[in-house]
Amino acid sequence: MRILHTGDLHLDSPFCAYGQKDADKQREAGRELLRRIFDCAKDEKCEMILIAGDLFDSRFVTPESAELFCTLAENCGIPVVLSPGNHDYYTENCFYSKIRARLGDKLTVFSSPELQAFDFDDLRVRVYGYAFTSMALMNSPLSDATVPVDNGYIKLLCAHADLASLVSRYAPLTLAEIERFGFDYAALGHIHNRDEREDSDGRVRYCGFAEGRSFDELGTGGVWIVDLDGGRCEVSRRVLSERAFYIRELDVSNIETNSALVEALIATASSCSASRGAHVRISLCGRAEEQTVNHAILSISKIVAESGVEYLEIVDDTMPLLDGEYLERDATLRGELYRTLLPKLRSEDGNERRLATKALRIGLAAIDGKSIFGVSE
Numbered sequence: 469m470r471i472l473h474t475g476d477l478h479l480d481s482p483f484c485a486y487g488q489k490d491a492d493k494q495r496e497a498g499r500e501l502l503r504r505i506f507d508c509a510k511d512e513k514c515e516m517i518l519i520a521g522d523l524f525d526s527r528f529v530t531p532e533s534a535e536l537f538c539t540l541a542e543n544c545g546i547p548v549v550l551s552p553g554n555h556d557y558y559t560e561n562c563f564y565s566k567i568r569a570r571l572g573d574k575l576t577v578f579s580s581p582e583l584q585a586f587d588f589d590d591l592r593v594r595v596y597g598y599a600f601t602s603m604a605l606m607n608s609p610l611s612d613a614t615v616p617v618d619n620g621y622i623k624l625l626c627a628h629a630d631l632a633s634l635v636s637r638y639a640p641l642t643l644a645e646i647e648r649f650g651f652d653y654a655a656l657g658h659i660h661n662r663d664e665r666e667d668s669d670g671r672v673r674y675c676g677f678a679e680g681r682s683f684d685e686l687g688t689g690g691v692w693i694v695d696l697d698g699g700r701c702e703v704s705r706r707v708l709s710e711r712a713f714y715i716r717e718l719d720v721s722n723i724e725t726n727s728a729l730v731e732a733l734i735a736t737a738s739s740c741s742a743s744r745g746a747h748v749r750i751s752l753c754g755r756a757e758e759q760t761v762n763h764a765i766l767s768i769s770k771i772v773a774e775s776g777v778e779y780l781e782i783v784d785d786t787m788p789l790l791d792g793e794y795l796e797r798d799a800t801l802r803g804e805l806y807r808t809l810l811p812k813l814r815s816e817d818g819n820e821r822r823l824a825t826k827a828l829r830i831g832l833a834a835i836d837g838k839s840i841f842g843v844s845e
């Protein structure tokens with residue numbers, strides 16, 4: 469049997485950092501992603517869709533997304549099983565309970581914080597799971613549950629859970645608990661950036677993000693296609709993202725001219741542009757002439773156009789091209805300023821380093837009687 473495993477789509481996020489229009493666009497992109505996921509289930513001839521929680525970002529679902537989800541679940545022709553997570557937790561009058569009457573057995577939703585199981589006799593599959601019924605679920609629903617007698621069906625778990633911490637507020641499951649049940653496959657959600665697999669044979673997995681939403685979710689996203697067959701379990705990834713985030717570092721120490729830096733930035737950005745909708749952050753490090761860096765930052769639209777990325781930001785992490793050794797021995801105010809800032813200039817913390825670098829530039833400019841307004845932000 470073949471399953472599609474997804475979750476953590478966080479549809480209808482407020483996207484507060486965006487303006488109204490862009491936030492609407494982001495939410496529409498989320499709906500398009502949902503369409504692609506259901507299309508994928510159809511194209512791949514999946515027989516069931518497991519959604520491991522946080523399908524929606526909150527309990528407030530927009531009418532557009534509500535209608536889309538219902539239509540897709542109604543027409544896909546295969547069972548959709550969903551376990552509510554800490555964002556879209558289940559209550560008596562939540563979205564999921566409201567659409568129950570309309571969707572009937574096309575959508576199966578777990579509704580209790582205790583372990584539940586549903587049988588799908590046509591498929592000879594039993595799906596275990598539980599629901600968050602508030603923003604937290606302090607215990608593991610598997611820990612006290614007795615392992616039920618096997619009925620010969622394929623045994624699945626669909627759950628929103630935290631395998632990373634025993635004291636988590638988000639259903640702290642352990643791998644041992646999952647293995648005690650002997651699931652053929654455990655479809656988890658909650659942690660967006662885990663490794664491919666949690667156990668040695670790849671039967672326990674987080675769905676991972678289906679499409680990156682920020683620089684916290686790097687690279688392409690997708691869903692798992694799971695084939696279960698006579699005790700065998702084969703899992704493969706289908707990339708469904710049309711937007712991907714990347715962070716790159718560029719050492720500018722040996723780059724001497726303005727145009728050489730722009731060329732280097734175009735090359736670095738281009739290395740990400742094979743992915744659709746590449747969003748790239750390049751952090752410049754090493755020692756550089758301030759003016760060269762400023763020129764590059766002003767050339768950002770040219771770099772975007774020539775590299776083929778959708779979005780680019782440049783973070784200036786460079787050290788000014790100053791003679792540090794000379795400044796360290798300098799007995800004047802310039803040396804004093806440098807020595808005072810030195811621990812922060814060498815700090816492990818990138819933000820502290822950036823701030824100290826800026827303070828040094830402004831301070832040296834002021835001591836030299838130069839304008840400090842040319843100092844970049």
Ligand SMILES: [Mn+2]
Binds near residue numbers: 522555657659
């Ligand atoms: Mn979650």
